[in-house]
Amino acid sequence: MNFEGRVEVAPGRHLWLRDEGQGEPVLILHGFTGSGASMTAVAHGLPAGFRALTVDLLGHGRSDAPKDPEPYRMEVCVRDLAAALDARGVPSAHLVGYSMGARIALGFGVLAPDRVRSLALVGARAGIAGDAERAERVRSDEALAHDIESRGLDWFVDHWMGLPLFASQARLGADALAEARAARLRNRPEGLAASLRGIGAGAQPAFFGDLAAVDAPTLLVTGSEDPRFAAVARELAEAMPDAVAVSVPDAGHAAHLEQPARFGELLGDFLLRQRR
Numbered sequence: 479m480n481f482e483g484r485v486e487v488a489p490g491r492h493l494w495l496r497d498e499g500q501g502e503p504v505l506i507l508h509g510f511t512g513s514g515a516s517m518t519a520v521a522h523g524l525p526a527g528f529r530a531l532t533v534d535l536l537g538h539g540r541s542d543a544p545k546d547p548e549p550y551r552m553e554v555c556v557r558d559l560a561a562a563l564d565a566r567g568v569p570s571a572h573l574v575g576y577s578m579g580a581r582i583a584l585g586f587g588v589l590a591p592d593r594v595r596s597l598a599l600v601g602a603r604a605g606i607a608g609d610a611e612r613a614e615r616v617r618s619d620e621a622l623a624h625d626i627e628s629r630g631l632d633w634f635v636d637h638w639m640g641l642p643l644f645a646s647q648a649r650l651g652a653d654a655l656a657e658a659r660a661a662r663l664r665n666r667p668e669g670l671a672a673s674l675r676g677i678g679a680g681a682q683p684a685f686f687g688d689l690a691a692v693d694a695p696t697l698l699v700t701g702s703e704d705p706r707f708a709a710v711a712r713e714l715a716e717a718m719p720d721a722v723a724v725s726v727p728d729a730g731h732a733a734h735l736e737q738p739a740r741f742g743e744l745l746g747d748f749l750l751r752q753r754r
Contacts, residue, residue, distance in 0.1 A: 484540070487561035491549060493533055494540035495562055501527035502595070502753065503571040505563065507579030508532075509601075509732070511638055511662045511670065513539030520574060520734055523742035525750055531571065533562060535579070536673065543669025550676025552585045552683055560590055569593070572749060576600040576734060578673075581682060587696075588688045596752045597696040598745055601707045601731050604714060605684035615680030623671035634670070635662045646703045646730025689717040696721035697748045701729030701736060 481497040496514055504524055506517045514532035521530035534541040536550055536558065548554065559582070563571060572595045575583030580602035587594045606612040626634045638644075639659060647655065675681060696718055698711040702725050711723040724744060729736040734745075 481566070485562050485565045487558040487565070488549070488554075491536075491544070491558065492542050493536065493558060493562050495534075495566070496521075496532045497529070497566050499524070499529040501529045502749075503529045503531055503563070503566075503568045504749070505559065505568075505571040505573050505583075506530060506532045507535065507559075507573065507575040507582055508538070509577035509579055510673065511538070511635070511665060512576070512579075513661065513665075515539065516658070516661060517574075517576070517579075517734075519738050520741075520745070523738065523746070525746040527753070528572075528749060531563070531566065531568070533559065535582070537669030538665055538673070543666045543672070545668045545672055547672045547676035547681075550673050551681070552582070552677055553589060555582055555677060556586050556589045559586065560593055563593065570595050572596045572598070572752065574598045574600075574745065575602070576732065577602075578677070581605070581679065582677070584685060584692070585682065587692045587694050588685050591692065591694065594694045595754070596749070597692075597694050598699065598748055599696065600699045600734050600741075601704065602698055602714060603679065603707070603710050604686050604689060605682050606679055607684055607686055612680045612684065615678065619674040619678040619680055623674040626667045626671045626674075631663055631665065631667050631670075634667070635659055638662070643704075643731050646701065646736060647732060649728075649736055686717070689714065690719060693719050695748075695752055697744065698723040699733055699741065699744060700725055701731060701733040702727045703730040704733075707731060 484492040573583040580599035700708040715723040726733040
């Protein structure tokens with residue numbers, strides 16, 4: 479079952495995929511600036527009887543990084559991920575996503591519900607509801623995309639890692655932060671810029687009106703030090719028919735990184751309850 483390499487998901491477009499283990503498939507999606515490798519601890523922490531498929535999303539890691547934003551858009555992204563599952567003979571999977579990956583996993587639940595067994599989402603949101611706020615986020619992401627292209631990856635990675643949203647990751651220690659910085663620098667500026675333009679929170683569809691139809695069992699995880707996204711998780715849990723929001727103590731936005739043992743317990747218990 480083990481495989482690692484490029485998978486063609488559309489003519490001339492490839493994603494890098496790692497498929498390891500045996501059992502029920504779990505598709506694991508990383509956050510913006512990450513890669514499948516950044517979710518290795520999640521993949522290796524799955525309970526026995528589950529198979530981990532980690533992917534580098536378009537514009538990230540070793541996947542293709544076209545400059546055109548169109549292939550990054552949510553509908554295309556979901557189709558490409560479904561094609562990657564098809565290439566590995568997987569008709570449906572549990573989905574685990576962090577931040578951008580959580581938004582995409584939720585989009586998968588809305589747009590391809592027959593392919594989704596369950597959803598475990600860390601730092602999720604359903605898009606941006608208000609037209610004015612959404613337009614402002616599109617303008618902000620465009621400005622950041624332009625800065626990535628004009629000022630380079632070194633500037634951007636330091637800017638990104640310095641955002642208040644990620645301040646709690648200081649608990650990971652200097653070595654882990656240096657490793658994360660080096661991994662982010664292996665991305666390509668054109669891929670990150672196009673990702674912002676194509677599937678940023680403002681660019682993606684707002685799924686608020688679709689949540690009641692997402693009947694896949696859903697675990698919504700946030701860190702106790704991430705109150706904004708904790709509030710969003712509670713709202714999502716109220717809007718979805720089979721969802722629960724859980725807070726992880728002593729963690730910020732990346733609860734799976736900051737408290738991996740606790741997150742692994744939560745995810746493992748959740749997946750075992752969904753076992754077919």
